[in-house]
């Protein structure tokens with residue numbers, strides 16, 4: 487299928503050269519090691535020649551901040567991509583992968599889903615009930631726990647002197663924070679790491695059949711685990727999110743979440759809040775250590791910690807890609823989109839949009855130009871955004887306070903993942919303060 491067969495999304499105003507250049511950049515971002523290592527110079531090509539790009543598989547690719555924001559806030563678009571009504575040329579090419587995804591979608595029909603995959607009115611109901619339990623007060627209360635948990639990690643790091651930031655801080659801290667938030671007993675935290683990594687592999691465009699099978703198995707194991715935990719919390723409620731979700735009620739009609747619905751949201755917390763925050767920590771430390779002048783500014787003025795965390799989120803977003811499907815014939819950034827057509831929003835590109843941010847490729851911890859697109863926008867705006875920000879701030883403030891020097895002591899390599907962006911390892915040497 488070529489774009490010329492879908493007149494509604496032809497690249498009419500693009501010259502053939504520009505269209506080819508933009509498609510080349512896009513293919514590199516999704517498919518090559520070079521593009522995964524440096525998507526940003528390729529996003530710049532998209533901004534320059536094709537900020538609204540009809541791709542060869544039939545989806546539309548947005549890279550401008552305002553276009554991404556408008557799409558994510560547009561209620562004509564949603565999460566219900568229906569493979570049976572697929573716009574010709576859209577989607578996967580691997581038939582085994584397509585068959586597996588369809589079978590899973592079929593099995594999931596009628597089963598409780600996490601809010602992430604739902605549209606209104608189901609999304610409104612579930613998110614409303616979870617929000618009653620996931621209150622700003624609960625996040626505020628967690629700050630003290632996060633500080634204690636981080637301090638434990640800093641002690642270990644000070645002892646070691648040389649270590650991988652992801653291994654010692656980036657993985658253990660977020661899993662502990664979500665474990666604490668949800669109410670998972672401490673001894674069970676470590677086992678969530680490999681399960682969640684397996685589950686999130688399916689977010690990648692290149693996920694193969696083995697990735698999907700591993701994700702399926704991990705998802706079932708985590709689900710089984712939570713069945714017992716919900717039963718336990720019903721018997722012995724505690725001051726945690728799972729007990730809060732059991733209690734949460736809409737006053738008007740007494741509506742509550744059932745056990746399966748609660749489990750689906752608990753699994754989502756781990757899937758959505760763990761690796762993303764791991765990469766916020768890893769990408770953040772890497773950004774500061776490769777921009778020593780900016781790091782010095784934060785050391786000199788710890789009041790810059792919140793804006794430095796915002797800049798890390800903008801400059802190297804842990805989530806690079808989001809998207810929706812049209813639920814009706816719609817127009818996007820001047821183009822017609824067919825019902826059930828996919829529109830992808832390149833969040834990492836939106837954050838480097840020169841129309842939105844001054845000198846967008848400069849890493850500047852004093853930048854004050856508004857929130858980045860890293861937590862998305864609209865009804866699915868990240869429910870854990872404040873928690874993630876607090877974690878980032880506690881980590882950065884603690885690193886400055888506890889270590890008089892932090893230096894990279896090895897090369898940085900990106901993981902081969904495009905959607906959830908992060909490093910394989912961030913090796914450092916530290917001198918305790």
Ligand code: HEM
Pocket residue numbers: 601602603613664667754755756758759760762763766803804805808809860861862863865866867868869870871873874
């Ligand atoms: C730096 C860290 C994080 C980043 C970059 C991030 C990013 C995102 C993004 C982009 C979305 C929107 C997905 C979409 O539009 O389909 C999202 C949704 C969500 N995130 Fe986060 N997230 C982070 C941390 C967390 C944490 C710590 C939690 C909770 C423990 C969390 C819970 C959620 C939930 C529940 C949703 C679904 C909201 C909905 O569908 O209404 N996230 N996140």
